[in-house]
Amino acid sequence: MDDLKYMSGFGSEFKSEDPRCPQSLPKGQNSPQKCPYGLYAEQLSGTAFTAPRLENRRSWFYRIRPSIGHDPFKPFSNSNVRCNWDQQEPDPNQMRWMPFDLPKSNEKRDFVEGLNTICGSGEIKGKNGLAIHVYVCNVSMNNRAFYNADGDFLIVPQKGTLKVTTEFGKLQVRPNEIVVIQQGMRFSIDIDEPSRGYILEVFGRHFCLPDLGPIGANGLANARDFLTPVAWYEDRDVQYEIIGKYQGKLFVCNQDHSPFDVVAWFGNYVPYKYDLANFMVINSVTFDHCDPSIFTLLTCQSEMKGTAIADFVIFPPRWSVQEHTFRPPYYHRNCMSEFMGLIFGNYEAKAEGFQPGGATLHSTMTPHGPDAQCFEMAFNEELKPKRVAEGTMAFMFETCMELAVTEWGAKTCQKLDLEYYKCWKNIKKHFTGPAH
Ligand SMILES: O=C(O)Cc1cc(O)ccc1O
Numbered sequence: 001m002d003d004l005k006y007m008s009g010f011g012s013e014f015k016s017e018d019p020r021c022p023q024s025l026p027k028g029q030n031s032p033q034k035c036p037y038g039l040y041a042e043q044l045s046g047t048a049f050t051a052p053r054l055e056n057r058r059s060w061f062y063r064i065r066p067s068i069g070h071d072p073f074k075p076f077s078n079s080n081v082r083c084n085w086d087q088q089e090p091d092p093n094q095m096r097w098m099p100f101d102l103p104k105s106n107e108k109r110d111f112v113e114g115l116n117t118i119c120g121s122g123e124i125k126g127k128n129g130l131a132i133h134v135y136v137c138n139v140s141m142n143n144r145a146f147y148n149a150d151g152d153f154l155i156v157p158q159k160g161t162l163k164v165t166t167e168f169g170k171l172q173v174r175p176n177e178i179v180v181i182q183q184g185m186r187f188s189i190d191i192d193e194p195s196r197g198y199i200l201e202v203f204g205r206h207f208c209l210p211d212l213g214p215i216g217a218n219g220l221a222n223a224r225d226f227l228t229p230v231a232w233y234e235d236r237d238v239q240y241e242i243i244g245k246y247q248g249k250l251f252v253c254n255q256d257h258s259p260f261d262v263v264a265w266f267g268n269y270v271p272y273k274y275d276l277a278n279f280m281v282i283n284s285v286t287f288d289h290c291d292p293s294i295f296t297l298l299t300c301q302s303e304m305k306g307t308a309i310a311d312f313v314i315f316p317p318r319w320s321v322q323e324h325t326f327r328p329p330y331y332h333r334n335c336m337s338e339f340m341g342l343i344f345g346n347y348e349a350k351a352e353g354f355q356p357g358g359a360t361l362h363s364t365m366t367p368h369g370p371d372a373q374c375f376e377m378a379f380n381e382e383l384k385p386k387r388v389a390e391g392t393m394a395f396m397f398e399t400c401m402e403l404a405v406t407e408w409g410a411k412t413c414q415k416l417d418l419e420y421y422k423c424w425k426n427i428k429k430h431f432t433g434p435a436h
């Protein structure tokens with residue numbers, strides 16, 4: 001745990017005042033004629049005004065200046081953020097990327113300049129779809145803030161702690177934690193070392209906790225473990241760049257003050273972080289391999305019942321106890337697409353080749369499963385209770401959509417491993433032949 005203050009809960013109605021300005025939240029109304037301390041009121045809407053009450057998300061800021069005080073937006077050209085997946089040639093092959101390169105030390109890149117889109121699908125303008133990015137950076141954003149008009153970012157740091165300043169306050173997010181910064185929220189990221197991580201972006205919808213069905217009222221990710229920052233502001237009149245991602249492209253504008261001037265806020269539309277170590281794992285204690293949906297931490301649902309635009313699934317250290325069972329992931333072909341990343345350790349289905357900071361993509365109906373070596377081990381192992389995934393955290397972004405890999409993912413990054421298919425080449429025939 002870092003030493004910042006947080007409030008806990010998921011989807012709750014929070015309120016927070018910077019302790020330097022007590023009573024800065026208006027009493028009993030949202031928009032008084034004069035707000036306390038001469039602040040301006042500003043609403044940030046995360047759902048349609050008329051969304052059903054249970055899904056309705058909005059927050060109110062009480063800030064030194066309203067966000068509107070900025071110069072016009074201009075294109076921000078230095079970027080590998082893309083949404084042109086409809087122009088990419090389809091490629092159904094199993095893909096594996098070696099760890100994505102950190103920026104070279106003579107080249108300075110902050111979180112925004114270090115964003116690279118690997119793959120995506122769907123419609124940004126129609127608010128239905130997702131994108132997967134990797135960030136690699138070696139400098140802080142300093143007097144620069146970012147917001148995403150297209151959707152929510154679920155950020156998975158793999159190397160380096162992110163010190164995130166948001167309009168709601170500050171969060172620190174280290175590898176093995178995740179942070180969700182939702183559509184429109186402004187933030188700036190400072191780092192202490194060259195840093196890398198993965199981002200799952202969903203357009204126009206939000207993540208929620210999965211239903212638990214017969215599991216009951218508790219388990220998997222519990223609401224109490226999601227942490228939201230407390231109000232913090234700065235009153236700094238300096239040149240600030242605001243970079244927005246809008247319709248898949250980056251734009252920049254200038255303003256003469258820090259956007260982190262929110263003295264108090266309340267609402268249920270907030271950024272939050274979660275420590276993956278808090279995940280309560282459910283699994284079979286008799287036989288067979290459960291589907292990996294048991295490991296779903298957050299989900300963003302499509303219109304189709306039970307079908308996700310994106311699930312965020314983790315594979316934490318746990319006990320494996322199933323009897324007379326082939327314990328690693330089964331061989332399969334899936335109507336969903338599976339993008340996986342590794343924060344640290346080794347993923348059980350592929351002990352070699354899939355490295356922290358790298359990735360794999362197993363596309364719609366493309367066969368995959370344990371490599372030859374993993375199969376032989378699991379086929380012959382003595383089935384005692386044993387710890388698996390010790391010192392490991394792998395995760396999956398799973399989507400019902402078909403993903404297209406960008407030019408950056410397929411070529412520019414130069415990390416695609418063309419030998420990947422060979423890990424399944426030596427799968428032996430074990431067939432004993434027909435009975436005589
Ligand atoms: O492909 C993978 O490695 C992910 C996965 C894990 C698992 O335990 C079962 C199915 C599955 O797709």
Ligand SMILES: [Fe+2]
Pocket residue numbers: 332334338362368
């Ligand atoms: Fe799979």
